[in-house]
Amino acid sequence: DAEITQSPRHKITETGRQVTLACHQTWNHNNMFWYRQDLGHGLRLIHYSYGVQDTNKGEVSDGYSVSRSNTEDLPLTLESAASSQTSVYFCASSGQGLNTEAFFGQGTRLTVV
Amino acid sequence: DQQVKQNSPSLSVQEGRISILNCDYTNSMFDYFLWYKKYPAEGPTFLISISSIKDKNEDGRFTVFLNKSAKHLSLHIVPSQPGDSAVYFCAASSFTSGTYKYIFGTGTRLKVLA
Numbered sequence: 001d002a003e004i005t006q007s008p009r010h011k012i013t014e015t016g017r018q019v020t021l022a023c024h025q026t027w028n029h030n031n032m033f034w035y036r037q038d039l040g041h042g043l044r045l046i047h048y049s050y051g052v053q054d055t056n057k058g059e060v061s062d063g064y065s066v067s068r069s070n071t072e073d074l075p076l077t078l079e080s081a082a083s084s085q086t087s088v089y090f091c092a093s094s095g096q097g098l099n100t101e102a103f104f105g106q107g108t109r110l111t112v113v
Numbered sequence: 114d115q116q117v118k119q120n121s122p123s124l125s126v127q128e129g130r131i132s133i134l135n136c137d138y139t140n141s142m143f144d145y146f147l148w149y150k151k152y153p154a155e156g157p158t159f160l161i162s163i164s165s166i167k168d169k170n171e172d173g174r175f176t177v178f179l180n181k182s183a184k185h186l187s188l189h190i191v192p193s194q195p196g197d198s199a200v201y202f203c204a205a206s207s208f209t210s211g212t213y214k215y216i217f218g219t220g221t222r223l224k225v226l227a
Contacts, residue, residue: 098209
């Protein structure tokens with residue numbers, strides 16, 4: 001069965017370190033998204049991609065970057081981790097057609113100490 | 114500026130009764146609306162959706178209503194079951210404008226009491 005997987009599921013890192021969260025989907029979806037979930041803020045869009053070599057900033061992109069070198073993967077990099085980036089991160093993907101839903105991974109809980 | 118709003122952070126309902134979750138949006142370009150359900154330590158899962166050309170979509174116990182003039186949608190769960198206890202997010206997108214990203218609300222935590 002097609003799926004979307006995130007790794008690691010949990011990570012603790014120190015302030016200032018670079019961190020990369022992995023996202024891999026086997027749906028062959030063109031569209032991929034990164035969200036963060038915080039209490040009182042819901043799911044906020046960080047970055048998204050509509051295909052290979054395409055990346056776009058979402059509403060909370062400062063301090064994050066993504067790259068899309070193939071269809072299956074969209075890694076999220078925190079250039080210099082900050083305590084404000086402690087959160088649960090979700091990757092999602094969706095197909096190209098109109099009126100389609102996004103499928104989410106299980107999430108990565110990141111703690112920056 | 115929050116384009117999708119869920120003004121009720123939490124809702125408690127007795128088992129067997131109706132649960133009504135509300136969502137408001139501000140962007141008139143949105144043309145597709147979705148509801149997701151999220152259990153703790155899991156990713157959100159798709160529940161039901163509605164296109165802007167409709168005002169109602171039903172799937173079993175779940176019905177979504179869309180009022181475009183009021184920029185308001187609601188999710189009705191009838192009858193509510195304890196397994197429905199979760200956080201519910203509404204989301205919106207504007208596919209016809211070529212934008213495939215999904216904007217989410219802040220979520221409503223539903224607790225169904227046995």
